[in-house]
Amino acid sequence: MTMHIEEPVSRSSGGTSSYWPDVGASLVVFLVALPLCVGIAVASGVPAELGIITGIVGGIVVGLLPGSSLQVSGPAAGLTVLVADTVAAHGLAALGVIVLGAGLLQILMGLLRLGRWFRAISPSVVQGMLAGIGLVLVLSQLYPFAGRAAPATTAEKVAGLPGLVVGAVTSPAAIGVGLLTLAVAALWKRSRLRAVPGVLVAVVVASAVGLLLPLQRIEVGPLTDVVALVDLSVLDAGLIGAIVTFALVASAESLFSAAAVDRMHSGPRTRYNQELVAQGVGNAVCGVLGSLPMTAVIVRSSANVQAGARTKASRVLHGVWLLVFVVALPGVLAYVPLAALAAVLLQAGWKLLEPRRVAELVRTDRAESAVLLLTAGLIITTDLLTGTLAGLLAAVVKTAWDVSRLSVSVTPDGQEHEHVTLRGNATFLRLPRLLEALESLPVTKHVRVDLSGLRHLDQACHQAIEHWADAHRTAGRTVDLIRPSAG
Numbered sequence: 001m002t003m004h005i006e007e008p009v010s011r012s013s014g015g016t017s018s019y020w021p022d023v024g025a026s027l028v029v030f031l032v033a034l035p036l037c038v039g040i041a042v043a044s045g046v047p048a049e050l051g052i053i054t055g056i057v058g059g060i061v062v063g064l065l066p067g068s069s070l071q072v073s074g075p076a077a078g079l080t081v082l083v084a085d086t087v088a089a090h091g092l093a094a095l096g097v098i099v100l101g102a103g104l105l106q107i108l109m110g111l112l113r114l115g116r117w118f119r120a121i122s123p124s125v126v127q128g129m130l131a132g133i134g135l136v137l138v139l140s141q142l143y144p145f146a147g148r149a150a151p152a153t154t155a156e157k158v159a160g161l162p163g164l165v166v167g168a169v170t171s172p173a174a175i176g177v178g179l180l181t182l183a184v185a186a187l188w189k190r191s192r193l194r195a196v197p198g199v200l201v202a203v204v205v206a207s208a209v210g211l212l213l214p215l216q217r218i219e220v221g222p223l224t225d226v227v228a229l230v231d232l233s234v235l236d237a238g239l240i241g242a243i244v245t246f247a248l249v250a251s252a253e254s255l256f257s258a259a260a261v262d263r264m265h266s267g268p269r270t271r272y273n274q275e276l277v278a279q280g281v282g283n284a285v286c287g288v289l290g291s292l293p294m295t296a297v298i299v300r301s302s303a304n305v306q307a308g309a310r311t312k313a314s315r316v317l318h319g320v321w322l323l324v325f326v327v328a329l330p331g332v333l334a335y336v337p338l339a340a341l342a343a344v345l346l347q348a349g350w351k352l353l354e355p356r357r358v359a360e361l362v363r364t365d366r367a368e369s370a371v372l373l374l375t376a377g378l379i380i381t382t383d384l385l386t387g388t389l390a391g392l393l394a395a396v397v398k399t400a401w402d403v404s405r406l407s408v409s410v411t412p413d414g415q416e417h418e419h420v421t422l423r424g425n426a427t428f429l430r431l432p433r434l435l436e437a438l439e440s441l442p443v444t445k446h447v448r449v450d451l452s453g454l455r456h457l458d459q460a461c462h463q464a465i466e467h468w469a470d471a472h473r474t475a476g477r478t479v480d481l482i483r484p485s486a487g
Contacts, residue, residue: 025309026317028199030325032303032348033059033074033318034333035341038218039140040075041292043152044083046092048219049226051075052326053291059319062282062294063312067275069268071261072300072315073282075292076253076384079246083292086242092290094239096230100287101243106251106280115255115272122395124368126260127357128375129388133298134352136380137345144342147174147216154380173213174339181206181343199307199344206340215337220326228290246283246293249385254279254296256388261301267310303348367402371395406430408437416445423453428460438468447472450482457484 033055041051051074058073087095109115139157143150146168151157168175181202188198210217258270275296282294304314325333362369375391405424413419418441426434441447449465451457469479 019313021308021310022314023317024200025304025307025314026321028307029072029300029304029309029314029318030321031199031203031341031344033072033297033300033322034218034325035144035338035345036297036299037075037322038220040080043080044075044292045087046083046095046292047226049221049223049326050291052220052322053223053227053289054286054294056319056322056326057282057285057289057291058294058297059315059317059322061285061319062278063316063319065274065278065281066271067278068258068261068270068296069312070265070301070305070309070315071254071258071270071275071296072304072318073254073279073294073296074300076250076295076297079249079253079293079295082246082249086246090239090242091234093228093231094234094242095292096228096287096290097232097235098239098242098246098287099283099291099293100230101235101239102246102250102293103280103283103285103287105243105247106283107277108280109247109251110273110276110278110280113273115251115274115276122371122392122399123263124361124371125375125388125391125395126256126263127354127361128372128391129256129379129384130260130298130302130352131354131358131372132376132379132387133384134349134354135376137299137349138353141342141345141349144216144338145175145178145346147171147339174215174337177206177210177213177215177337178339178343178346180209181340182347185344185347199347203336203340203344206337206343207335210337210340211335213337215339217338218333218336218341220330220333222330223326226290230288230290250279250283250293250295251276252385252388257296257298257301260298261296261305264302264305299345299348299352302352306351367398371398400427401429403427404429406433408434410437410441413448418442418444418447419450420447421450421453425456426451426454426461427456427458431460431464434461435464435468438465444477446478446480448480448482451484452482454484 034052037051037055038048039051041048044051055074058075062073083095086098090098136154139154140150142161143157143164146164148164148167151160184202184205185198188201255270255272255276258272258275262269279294279296286292286294300318304318307314309315358369358372361372371391371394374394375387377387378390379387403425404427406426407421407423409421409423411419411421420438420441422434438449449469451465465481469481472479
């Protein structure tokens with residue numbers, strides 16, 4: 001594996017100013033990552049601190065490795081169900097073994113150069129993936145934004161929205177702080193001090209105002225209380241399936257995310273095999289520490305790009321901020337209201353959703369929009385991997401249908417002759433139309449079928465034409481087949 005150190009994209013002649021965009025972006029990503037790390041850990045049924053550990057490893061360890069420059073790694077919402085089921089079935093002690101094994105398998109897959117196969121992904125699938133994740137994020141953060149605990153399932157979240165509105169009216173403190181956060185962030189963009197991230201300013205202001213109000217705040221204990229080195233004695237044959245599943249799901253999520261993030265910026269492209277190795281190293285470290293599995297996370301990655309990051313320094317620094325604040329300054333986090341962080345995530349989710357682009361695609365291309373809506377809908381109702389794979393399958397079917405353009409023209413040539421010309425691609429998808437045209441020919445003594453205009457003739461259509469010609473000859477008529485050239 002070739003190690004590659006990327007130079008900063010900035011053309012500045014020197015000084016700390018050239019690195020300030022990465023410092024500012026890292027603070028934004030830190031603010032986005034912190035509630036995600038805590039929330040995903042709680043949703044997975046493990047201590048919140050384990051999510052923080054995975055976020056730190058994703059930033060510092062994976063951030064330093066080659067592969068991607070702007071993609072950010074950490075615990076992912078797409079793995080919460082797998083983690084919860086695994087912990088319930090095998091216990092928390094087995095989680096470290098499974099994550100370590102999955103990481104080693106990812107490293108092997110990367111060294112075998114399997115990562116490049118994940119580059120084949122349709123833009124409509126990518127946009128559907130972003131829209132689905134954005135909507136899931138918005139739904140999940142509306143509740144802490146209003147000072148309420150979020151329900152477990154998407155259906156429960158949607159069903160609880162009317163009650164959430166009523167509760168927000170009767171208890172407006174949390175939603176007031178959330179709206180203040182959004183307002184300050186929006187107004188700061190118009191100020192002359194835009195070098196300081198508006199999200200950071202908004203959270204500081206909201207935290208200061210929140211000191212006067214009874215609000216829910218972040219609660220994180222010492223990391224040393226939950227760190228438990230992996231116990232290989234619990235490894236048995238029953239965990240092998242879980243290891244393979246974790247490795248495949250984490251790899252798919254990370255590399256699909258890479259394809260989406262690469263479309264957001266014009267910087268260096270992701271080197272997929274190296275990124276897969278980097279993800280494997282990160283998961284191996286997380287497994288040794290007994291923490292949650294990691295993937296590249298599209299929410300943090302998009303926040304990183306949108307905040308103006310230029311090099312991998314931003315993602316490394318975000319891991320440093322997580323470590324510093326949780327280890328050295330845990331008391332500072334206790335002043336940050338959950339409603340303020342929920343507002344930050346709502347803004348990130350809305351940017352991922354991009355309703356204008358979705359509406360525009362629906363108006364201009366119904367087939368592509370169907371793939372997008374299918375992908376997003378399944379991500380919302382099931383999980384990220386299921387939705388993305390279904391979207392990819394739908395995109396493949398759509399492409400196969402689009403390229404199966406077949407023109408069948410029948411021209412009479414005298415009273416007893418018919419000339420049939422085929423052009424385009426004769427695939428099994430167009431077989432019904434082809435057979436209908438051949439079988440509807442008038443009863444004549446001679447038929448000439450010109451196949452020379454076909455760009456592709458698959459086995460199904462070839463056999464159908466041969467069988468039809470044999471039947472026609474058996475009936476006492478003649479058939480000439482002008483076959484496609486060998487090229």
